[in-house]
Amino acid sequence: MSLVDKFNEKTVFSFEVFPPRSTTSAEKLYQTLTDLQAIQPDFISVTLGAGGTDRYNDTVGIADRIQNQLHIPAIAHIPGLYLNEQDVLSLLSELAAHGIHHVLALRGDAIPGKTPQGVFQHADQLIQFIKANSDFEVLGACYPDTHKDAPDALHDIQNLKHKVDLGADHLISQLFFENQHFYNFREKALLAGVDVPIEAGIMPVTNKKQIERIAAVAGVPLPTKFARMLARYENNPEALRDAGIAYAIDQIADLVAQGVDGVHLYTMNNSEIANRIWSATASLFAASHKPATIK
Numbered sequence: 348m349s350l351v352d353k354f355n356e357k358t359v360f361s362f363e364v365f366p367p368r369s370t371t372s373a374e375k376l377y378q379t380l381t382d383l384q385a386i387q388p389d390f391i392s393v394t395l396g397a398g399g400t401d402r403y404n405d406t407v408g409i410a411d412r413i414q415n416q417l418h419i420p421a422i423a424h425i426p427g428l429y430l431n432e433q434d435v436l437s438l439l440s441e442l443a444a445h446g447i448h449h450v451l452a453l454r455g456d457a458i459p460g461k462t463p464q465g466v467f468q469h470a471d472q473l474i475q476f477i478k479a480n481s482d483f484e485v486l487g488a489c490y491p492d493t494h495k496d497a498p499d500a501l502h503d504i505q506n507l508k509h510k511v512d513l514g515a516d517h518l519i520s521q522l523f524f525e526n527q528h529f530y531n532f533r534e535k536a537l538l539a540g541v542d543v544p545i546e547a548g549i550m551p552v553t554n555k556k557q558i559e560r561i562a563a564v565a566g567v568p569l570p571t572k573f574a575r576m577l578a579r580y581e582n583n584p585e586a587l588r589d590a591g592i593a594y595a596i597d598q599i600a601d602l603v604a605q606g607v608d609g610v611h612l613y614t615m616n617n618s619e620i621a622n623r624i625w626s627a628t629a630s631l632f633a634a635s636h637k638p639a640t641i642k
């Protein structure tokens with residue numbers, strides 16, 4: 348089934364989860380996934396090697412469970428840096444054997460001290476390879492605040508256009524905390540001829556250290572307003588969680604009102620937060636009639 352077609356029907360809503368470290372947290376993740384099932388998101392993506400970890404197992408097993416037990420379309424992330432052609436082909440056939448035909452093709456984060464394979468140095472090469480060797484639908488990543496390795500926004504958008512020309516069927520954005528940056532990016536991407544759906548990536552804050560670490564790895568700026576919120580509630584987890592949920596809801600309500608193609612929620616494996624955000628915004632998604640373009 349094509350996921351891209353869903354963007355013609357509605358404002359898409361999707362989740363992301365990551366494979367947990369231990370067996371106990373694996374059980375917790377399955378509970379989380381069961382809790383999220385009632386929302387019936389359009390798909391759930393599963394990271395692989397997120398943030399530069401060396402844990403490459405579990406992604407396929409978790410994606411299988413999502414697809415075949417929860418009956419929600421699953422997307423597996425594939426970061427290319429440390430894989431060769433054979434690794435990618437094996438992953439694709441394993442996924443296909445489970446009825447999964449969607450991947451997010453990425454360059455991936457560098458792992459300190461580990462030498463890349465040198466085969467897929469950028470996501471574009473991986474996208475081209477997957478398109479040439481399978482019938483998978485391929486997603487790509489994009490950067491409202493410009494990727495930190497790009498010389499400037501223009502080159503970043505040119506690279507994005509190249510990924511779309513090579514076959515990226517839809518895009519998921521890096522997390523961002525300033526909607527105007529997303530709108531500016533979206534406009535530039537459209538002008539550059541990027542004509543595939545772009546989902547906005549939203550990450551609710553759960554704790555100050557974690558969000559600061561992720562923002563640093565991802566090269567995403569924290570607006571003053573957001574940093575003040577973190578500083579004010581850093582020692583009060585309940586208040587920080589509530590403030591973070593309110594911030595994410597505010598971002599999502601605005602994005603949906605501005606006709607965004609979809610919202611991809613980085614759940615950080617926390618179903619309570621995802622459920623609260625969903626219950627506050629479900630009617631906005633239901634009511635959404637997408638205009639052809641957004642400003």
Ligand SMILES: NC(=O)C1=CN([C@@H]2O[C@H](COP(=O)(O)OP(=O)(O)OC[C@H]3O[C@@H](n4cnc5c(N)ncnc54)[C@H](O)[C@@H]3O)[C@@H](O)[C@H]2O)C=CC1
Pocket residue numbers: 393394395396397398424426452453454455456457468469470471488489494495496497498502503504506510
């Ligand atoms: N492991 C995971 O689950 C996830 C990882 N990520 C991370 O996102 C980041 C980048 O991934 P992608 O966007 O897939 O990488 P990408 O290869 O498209 O872009 C990475 C950088 O290289 C530049 N670039 C792209 N193609 C180029 C080319 N042909 N020549 C020269 N420069 C080029 C881009 O402008 C950008 O600065 C990584 O840090 C990745 O790990 C993001 C989401 C999930």
Ligand SMILES: Nc1nc(=O)c2c([nH]1)NC[C@@H]1CN(c3ccc(C(=O)N[C@@H](CCC(=O)O)C(=O)O)cc3)CN21
Pocket residue numbers: 365367368394396397398399400456521522561564565613
């Ligand atoms: N550069 C970059 N790399 C990514 O992996 C990535 C992005 N950007 N942007 C969006 C999401 C966010 N992702 C993340 C970010 C952090 C964790 C993380 O903190 N993982 C911990 C587990 C913590 C726990 O077990 O509770 C880990 O150690 O892997 C996972 C996925 C994956 N994605």
